[in-house]
Amino acid sequence: MSQDLTELGVAAIRDGVAKGDFTAVEVAEAFNANVAAAQDALNAFIVATPEKAVDAAKAIDAKRAKGEALGKMGGVPIGMKDLFATQGVQTTAASHILEGFTPEYESTVSQKLWDAGAGMLGKLNLDQFAMGSSNETSYFGNVVSPWKRNDGGNASLAPGGSSGGSSAAVAARLCPAATGTDTGGSIRQPAAFTGITGIKPTYGRCSRWGVVAFASSLDQAGPMARDTRDCAIMLEAMAGFDPKDATSLDMPVPEWEANLSADMKGKRVGIPREYRMDGMDEDVLKSWDDGIAWLKEAGAEIVDISLPHTKYALPAYYIIAPAEASSNLARYDGVRYGLRDLPDGANLQDMYAATRAAGFGAEVKRRILIGTYVLSAGFYDAYYTQAQKVRTLISIDFKNAFESCDVILAPTAPSAAFGLGENVDDPLKMYLNDVFAVPASLAGLPAMSVPAGLNREGLPLGLQVIGKAFDEQGVLNAGLALEQRAGFTAKPDKWW
Numbered sequence: 001m002s003q004d005l006t007e008l009g010v011a012a013i014r015d016g017v018a019k020g021d022f023t024a025v026e027v028a029e030a031f032n033a034n035v036a037a038a039q040d041a042l043n044a045f046i047v048a049t050p051e052k053a054v055d056a057a058k059a060i061d062a063k064r065a066k067g068e069a070l071g072k073m074g075g076v077p078i079g080m081k082d083l084f085a086t087q088g089v090q091t092t093a094a095s096h097i098l099e100g101f102t103p104e105y106e107s108t109v110s111q112k113l114w115d116a117g118a119g120m121l122g123k124l125n126l127d128q129f130a131m132g133s134s135n136e137t138s139y140f141g142n143v144v145s146p147w148k149r150n151d152g153g154n155a156s157l158a159p160g161g162s163s164g165g166s167s168a169a170v171a172a173r174l175c176p177a178a179t180g181t182d183t184g185g186s187i188r189q190p191a192a193f194t195g196i197t198g199i200k201p202t203y204g205r206c207s208r209w210g211v212v213a214f215a216s217s218l219d220q221a222g223p224m225a226r227d228t229r230d231c232a233i234m235l236e237a238m239a240g241f242d243p244k245d246a247t248s249l250d251m252p253v254p255e256w257e258a259n260l261s262a263d264m265k266g267k268r269v270g271i272p273r274e275y276r277m278d279g280m281d282e283d284v285l286k287s288w289d290d291g292i293a294w295l296k297e298a299g300a301e302i303v304d305i306s307l308p309h310t311k312y313a314l315p316a317y318y319i320i321a322p323a324e325a326s327s328n329l330a331r332y333d334g335v336r337y338g339l340r341d342l343p344d345g346a347n348l349q350d351m352y353a354a355t356r357a358a359g360f361g362a363e364v365k366r367r368i369l370i371g372t373y374v375l376s377a378g379f380y381d382a383y384y385t386q387a388q389k390v391r392t393l394i395s396i397d398f399k400n401a402f403e404s405c406d407v408i409l410a411p412t413a414p415s416a417a418f419g420l421g422e423n424v425d426d427p428l429k430m431y432l433n434d435v436f437a438v439p440a441s442l443a444g445l446p447a448m449s450v451p452a453g454l455n456r457e458g459l460p461l462g463l464q465v466i467g468k469a470f471d472e473q474g475v476l477n478a479g480l481a482l483e484q485r486a487g488f489t490a491k492p493d494k495w496w
């Protein structure tokens, strides 16, 4: 066969399978081969499930033969972040404490994707319990970005995080799309680092049922794919009300794909002046200016806006997220899941302590300690209550800003991908990477990262579009307008 099927995205595969240009099994086999060939070098998957991808594809081909509808994702094999519970397939959250845990149930989002005709290529690596911005906190080893700097060196770069397996796998053509989750940037920042597209929908759009919980008031699933259209298709398949998640939005899922439009006439794009920070990376600034020019060209009016509490977003996030994590992660006690460390002569308390000491990585322990501290009597008001008040102020900032604009344009991250090992020993530096991502998370707003171009080192930079609650369409449309003008076609040179 002359065509390399792994160069195709979601829409092209779905349409090609439906038309009979190729079979779903051919597609699954082509991606399975790429997954296997890249595993040693990139470490993007924790577990590959090639037989699952082929089985799902066979079912699609059989449906086609009978003339039945194939579904929104019919014939599209995807990667599943290993934070989604998958029935009968190990689900670890990239932690030692969940190693060997095989769920009896399927997460709502993954089930919806299988129901829409997708198949599973495997479970993707991530930062442990989704805590990190580089995928270096995984118990199963870091993911290596498929990208290299153009300086002739061979430095290994971070794929971003926490959805670093997802971003690397999509960029390296190991899957046409993958699921991600975003608590404070975990879809957008890795998408920006690897030249792909990812959207975090409005909080509540995608069910959190069966997604390993990190910070429940912030966690939100979303698609990571090659382009805006592919994200729109996949998000339609993932989203929808779920009575099993008390925070699920009881709203119909819009037809985002059918309503895509890159025409920005009559739309106002807000540029938050507080995001123009001192000492900002020049290439990041330039790509932001390019984005402004592109949206203007697409017909938008550009307006200056203010989000005055921006500088408090990061400290508030790093109080609220650890506080919720300390509570959510209390359930890993050596009794109910995965690992159990039972030293000789130990009592129950010793077993809890030994299991948790052995099972959690350093970053997870750091967050549990911070979270427990900020929730403890005497500190609760000073930290947790204060952070919640800041969160409200940030939501009000956005509400006010959206009186004068329809969407907001900003960089996704303050830099391009950094080197593996560069930030891992400096948690504050690592946390600073989320500076542009966390405000939308705290406010529960839809936000997307679109590849904008390459910096001087030949590495991708992302532009972020933030929208009003429930207005994923506005976000996707602005994303499409940017994408059409950015014309980003770069992909990593294959070295693996």
Ligand SMILES: NC(=O)C[C@H](N)C(=O)O
Pocket (backbone or CB within 6 Å): 130, 131, 132, 133, 161, 162, 181, 182, 183, 184, 185, 186, 187, 321, 434
């Ligand atoms: N989970 C996320 O959204 C990533 C963020 N960098 C964090 O470590 O919390």
